[in-house]
Amino acid sequence: MSAISFPEPALAAQAEEHAQPRARRWYRQPALASGAILLALIVAAAIAAPLLTPYNPIKQNLGASLLGPSAHHLLGTDQTGRDTFARLLYGLRTDLRIAFIAVLLPFCIGTILGSIAGYFGGWVDAVLMRLVDIVVAFPFYVLIIALVFVLGPGQRSIYIAITLVGWVSYARIIRGEILVAKRQDYVLAARSGGLSAVRIIGRHLLPNVITQAIIYAMSDIVQDILAIVTLGYFGLGVPAPTPDLGSMINDGQNFLTTHWQLTTFPGLAVVVVGLSLSLIGDGLADLIRPGQS
Amino acid sequence: MSEPASRRRAENTAAGGVKGPMLDVRDLHVQIASRHGTVRAVDGVSLEVAGGEALGLVGESGSGKSMTLRTILGVLPPEAKVTAGQILLDGVDLVPLSRSDLNRIRGPKISMIFQEPMSALNPVMRVGYQIAEGPRVHMGYGKAKAAQRALELMQRVGIPDPERRFRAYPHEFSGGMRQRVMIAIALSCDPEIILCDEPTTALDVTIQDQILRLLAKLCAESGVSLLFVTHDLPIVAQLCQRVAVMYGGQLVETGDVREVLLDPRHPYTLGLVRSAPDVEYVRESLVPIPGSPPSLVSPPSGCRFHPRCAFAEEDCRVLPTPLRVLPGGRSTACLHYERAAEAAAADRVGP
Numbered sequence A: 001m002s003a004i005s006f007p008e009p010a011l012a013a014q015a016e017e018h019a020q021p022r023a024r025r026w027y028r029q030p031a032l033a034s035g036a037i038l039l040a041l042i043v044a045a046a047i048a049a050p051l052l053t054p055y056n057p058i059k060q061n062l063g064a065s066l067l068g069p070s071a072h073h074l075l076g077t078d079q080t081g082r083d084t085f086a087r088l089l090y091g092l093r094t095d096l097r098i099a100f101i102a103v104l105l106p107f108c109i110g111t112i113l114g115s116i117a118g119y120f121g122g123w124v125d126a127v128l129m130r131l132v133d134i135v136v137a138f139p140f141y142v143l144i145i146a147l148v149f150v151l152g153p154g155q156r157s158i159y160i161a162i163t164l165v166g167w168v169s170y171a172r173i174i175r176g177e178i179l180v181a182k183r184q185d186y187v188l189a190a191r192s193g194g195l196s197a198v199r200i201i202g203r204h205l206l207p208n209v210i211t212q213a214i215i216y217a218m219s220d221i222v223q224d225i226l227a228i229v230t231l232g233y234f235g236l237g238v239p240a241p242t243p244d245l246g247s248m249i250n251d252g253q254n255f256l257t258t259h260w261q262l263t264t265f266p267g268l269a270v271v272v273v274g275l276s277l278s279l280i281g282d283g284l285a286d287l288i289r290p291g292q293s
Numbered sequence B: 001m002s003e004p005a006s007r008r009r010a011e012n013t014a015a016g017g018v019k020g021p022m023l024d025v026r027d028l029h030v031q032i033a034s035r036h037g038t039v040r041a042v043d044g045v046s047l048e049v050a051g052g053e054a055l056g057l058v059g060e061s062g063s064g065k066s067m068t069l070r071t072i073l074g075v076l077p078p079e080a081k082v083t084a085g086q087i088l089l090d091g092v093d094l095v096p097l098s099r100s101d102l103n104r105i106r107g108p109k110i111s112m113i114f115q116e117p118m119s120a121l122n123p124v125m126r127v128g129y130q131i132a133e134g135p136r137v138h139m140g141y142g143k144a145k146a147a148q149r150a151l152e153l154m155q156r157v158g159i160p161d162p163e164r165r166f167r168a169y170p171h172e173f174s175g176g177m178r179q180r181v182m183i184a185i186a187l188s189c190d191p192e193i194i195l196c197d198e199p200t201t202a203l204d205v206t207i208q209d210q211i212l213r214l215l216a217k218l219c220a221e222s223g224v225s226l227l228f229v230t231h232d233l234p235i236v237a238q239l240c241q242r243v244a245v246m247y248g249g250q251l252v253e254t255g256d257v258r259e260v261l262l263d264p265r266h267p268y269t270l271g272l273v274r275s276a277p278d279v280e281y282v283r284e285s286l287v288p289i290p291g292s293p294p295s296l297v298s299p300p301s302g303c304r305f306h307p308r309c310a311f312a313e314e315d316c317r318v319l320p321t322p323l324r325v326l327p328g329g330r331s332t333a334c335l336h337y338e339r340a341a342e343a344a345a346a347d348r349v350g351p
Helices: A009-019 A030-047 A084-120 A122-136 A140-151 A155-181 A185-192 A197-233 A245-255 A261-288 B004-014 B065-073 B099-105 B127-138 B143-156 B175-187 B205-222 B233-239 B257-262 B267-275 B337-349
Strands: B023-034 B037-049 B054-058 B080-089 B110-113 B193-197 B225-230 B242-247 B250-256
Touching: A030 A084, A030 A261, A084 A122, A084 A155, A084 A197, A084 A245, A084 A261, A122 A155, A140 A155, A140 A197, A155 A197, A185 A197, A185 B110, A197 A245, A197 A261, A245 A261, B023 B065, B037 B054, B037 B065, B037 B080, B037 B225, B037 B250, B054 B065, B054 B233, B065 B080, B065 B110, B065 B193, B065 B225, B110 B175, B127 B143, B127 B175, B143 B175, B175 B205, B205 B225, B205 B233, B225 B233, B233 B257, B242 B257, B242 B267, B250 B257, B250 B267, B257 B267, B267 B337
Parallel strands: B054 B225, B054 B242, B110 B193, B193 B225
Antiparallel strands: B023 B037, B023 B080, B242 B250
8 A cells, every 4th residue: 555656757747747837838949939920020021011112013014114123113023014022912912812711621631631640540440541651752832833734724723723632631640649649548538437439539639639630731831832823833723913922933933033132032932931831830830839948 | 527427426316226227348458569569458347437436446457447548438448348348338339330420429528637638738839728628519518618617627626826837838738737637638528427537646655645535526516427547556445436447458346446446356356456555455565466467468378367376276277267156246257256355354364
């Protein structure tokens, strides 16, 4: 009956962590904080585009084509006389919106299919994971470009293509996490309480594992933005007059030697957006992953 | 507090139990497929728990106690399956039931308390919601009514300041408080019987005592039956009216808790009693049982305890040893139980 117990290191660490919750506040993570601020600035600029520039990004002005940067046109104009700065802001609007929506569908579908595969196992798991293997066997860009080519350019095709290709990563992550989590006692306890499989997955398992998918979603948005820009560059993206960073780079590359600003600034914008999202992803991972300061 | 079901039960028990046993396990066999062969984890176990009664199921690690509990609840690991037997809960056989039918029984009729309250509670769900979940799912309670129910239960299991603790997470509770939460969850749908899988093993001794008193009080109040698995004999002596001793996947002795623990009729029970301190049974030193538990892939022939038994005879190696009812209503599987009885008597006169 004499229970001699030594403090378990894990528990002691947990207690310590608990005593100083401030160390885990999000703004104490330099990566997360700087990424979040950067992204907030970009998103604010994109949303406030009509306030930041008086120009219409679509309206052509052939009398003012290919002007250099000036007080009137901060980044000059393109070959049809459209203001580059205005197109950059409105292009960010288009691309960010598509990317954020495009990441939601694979996130949801992948999470649902991954939890079904992980929780039920057996032939359901085998079938779903072979499907995942098939998708993973193709390179990401090749598959996306091929799908959009078949479906025809446009936003709808981009959503469909990214969803068809993107869900596999979420399915894999969630399946793996659920495989581990479902062996925990609280799942056994939930089953003992007569809860349905749907409820156990939705209320008990997913809240414990979804963070991994959220962290991945941050880097996935970066990939999606790059994919959207790449599609725009190939002329498979958003149809012509709508501003889009990829088509801006494509249009501008004919004038690369004389008007470098036409390609360089859209390119830089993509880099900065990608950087901010990567920083957020890294910071979130550090924040959520246990046992890390 | 008195729910209609518990009142009905209390009347039943007061009237001396009109119905048959609440839980009646008959000749249960469970086999687990493993790399080394088929493990006969539960091999012909029969148990009865009457309404309002607490039955202790004791035995060492690997004797099949926990597997028996998981079988009753229908939460066996995928590689294990019931090969024979019946589990009658209030007259309904649980073995052939579908998953969804079982889900209507788990919670409102039968529930379980686990050994490790920390790992058996969902770490990212507020405890109040975990307690309220059963009533919402099984009793059709709305959000507010279920929360009210959860607060009542928290009060009933002795969690101080329930309104504030309702929104706390499991890691903010101490071990004893977590186990009280587990008990509240087990009671949440007013079940007929609660299965307890060593619910006090992970707690320190003073908390153990509090939890046991709480369980005993709740049982007396609501007339709920307990099937209490443990390897701790003093706990059985404190809480249970009857005890069943399990060895190598089989029952070796059952009976009234005082009779069995003070005057064992099976050498294994005697060994358990001798190796445990303080069951009103004071000795100079503890006597361990020699050897180790039997392999359940290829169990010993005859009596499974014979390789470790001091009283084993030639017939113990060959004859099957089913439980036999002795005068007075207790049962033993030992062919030569008089020897265990003599040794126990000698112990009492003892050194």
